[in-house]
Amino acid sequence: MTATPSLLFGAIADDLTGGTELASMLVARGIPTGCTVGLSAPIPPGNLAHVILLKTRVIAASDAVRQVLEAADRLLEAGARQIFFKYCATFDSTPAGNIGPCAEALLERLGGGVTLFTPALCETGRTVYQGHMFGGAQLLGESPKRFDPLTPMTDSNLVRVLQAQSKGKVGLVPYLVVDAGAEAIRNAIREHSAGGETLLVTDTIRERDLVAIAEATFDLPLMTGNSSVAAHLPPAWLTHGLLNSVDLVTASLPAINGPAAVLAGSVADRTIEQLERFAQNNPLLTIDLASAFAGADVVAEARAFAQRHLPGTMIAIATTAPQATVEALQQAHGRNAVAAKAEEMLAGIAHILVLELGVRRLVVAGGETAGSVVKALGIDRIAMGAYEGPGLSRATAHLPGLPSEPLALMLKSGKLGGPDIFADVLQDMTRATTVAPAIDIWPPAKPVMRPTTGKAS
Incomplete structure (x- = not known):
């Protein structure tokens, strides 16, 4: 019998809707995934991934950092080999944070280095090109997001948005690099890091770009982004021997x-x-x-x-x-x-x-x-x-x-x-x-539903 690996992946979500989306994507891939709310619930053993759902997107940056670090400590104690910080596909934040401050605090807690920012959700047309976020053909700053009641996004340039809320230097992994594949992305990470840029926004246009980014970052101590890039990590785990096909499980709901x-x-x-x-x-x-x-x-x-x-x-x-x-x-x-x-x-x-x-x-x-x-x-x-x-x-x-x-x-x-x-x-x-696990295809197919007349228990 193949031994079940320890916790491969520990995620911290800055809101509940995005966090449950992330957990559901991992479940669709066949990854046994736990999901808890807040900082008090215990992390149960036996899963390969765990997502902690927080409500830190619009609170004071110092409070968000404190909660995120506490969540990271709990995931690390549970054996997580990689921490993932999940935020919105439209990079919802303000010049005070909270994406930059939380990511930098996590990076420091994990020993420094570099991390990537991949908010794109290509399935819905939310993409990043030349560091600018688009919703379909519309720039983020020209979209209805500029009227958001809590995090009005008036600047489409994510490098500039992230730099305004970060202490470290922000850089861009441009599309030609991303399109060249995982090894080119890894080389770019090393080059940017050597030049002092440790917070790197990634251009992302197509689903295959998310595949390449996930392959390039599966072994980073910290990765950040929207759920969509994390959904492509399980195939990388399988490729690199961190996961066996027998570890994949069928998802079900009563x-x-x-x-x-x-x-x-x-x-x-x-x-x-x-x-x-x-x-x-x-x-x-x-x-x-x-x-x-x-x-x-x-x-x-x-x-x-x-x-x-x-x-x-x-x-x-x-x-x-x-x-x-x-x-x-x-x-x-x-x-x-x-x-x-x-x-x-x-x-x-x-x-x-x-x-x-x-x-x-x-x-x-x-x-x-x-x-x-x-x-x-x-x-x-x-x-x-x-x-x-x-x-x-x-x-x-x-x-x-x-x-x-x-x-x-x-x-x-x-x-x-x-x-x-x-x-x-x-x-x-x-x-x-x-x-059934959608390990070889993404997005997954619609689930099979069984009619029932009884009450689930």
Whole structure:
């Protein structure tokens, strides 16, 4: 019998939606992967990869660094041979951080050297060329991301963005080098490092570029980026003898029935479109944030709405608002106060829906919202299913005190997913899925779903 290797990979995610996406990609590859929330949950033995989900994207940089380093120490104690720092595909950050400060702190903790920054998600057209990030044909700084309520991205030049929040020197691994393959990338890493550049942004246009970058960096102590580059590490582990094919496992999710709901805190155009599509056939309550600031009991309103419609139909509750409304609220109350208010309300509503009204199928849209909801529900461990495509990373979670009533859960980035994602996913949660390891093909095929009429336990 082949011995199971120790923890090959330990990841730290700066928000929950991206972290669950990363874990689901590894699961789709056949890698036994653990996923815990925060810094208190134990890291269980027996997995080849583990992802710690944090909520550090928009907190003070010093607090983010402290949490990230603590997470890294826990992963290293568990035997992780490589640390991966996961952030958004649109490099969500400000001149104060938190990508640069966290990456530099991790690099120092791991003994120095060099690391790469690969945020591209080629599947969705988020690419980097000449150091500039694009969403399709549109530069990041000209896209709707420039209106992000927490991390407005107004500069498309990622080398410049990263340099503004970093102490070390930032460089670029240009496309001609990346296109030449893994060995050329390794040579470039050595050359940049010799010249004092230790933080290297990578141009990335196609999926094969991610393959080359993963092959070039599988043995770096620290790698950073979006989930998409990490998804290509397992084949490199297999090639270099760190992993055996017998270590790969089939991914599965149980069928879970019960009342179903969507909670949306994202103000992304894609989320607004998805809510509009969902509302064509299902009840939607949009909470008026201005009324909430004026003292209205919007949580009681949401409770009454849910009680009217559950369990007979799927529902959605959202704090989304037009850009002009969001900007007016931010001017009146402050950017952080508006975000905190929306998160607080949705977290309280999640507690009512799940722990009082029995919702057992839940989709949450928005990274910051997801963190607040999961915390409100007391969830510290998430069992991931296999990645099914952008925005599609389903999971189950056990609720404190309710071990026999698992929650079917999906935490979704506000910017991802097709127009019908909410209704489709809530329906899919009622069917069990089994997925063979996608070690030789990426992106993976759609999972096979088995119909069921029984309640999962």
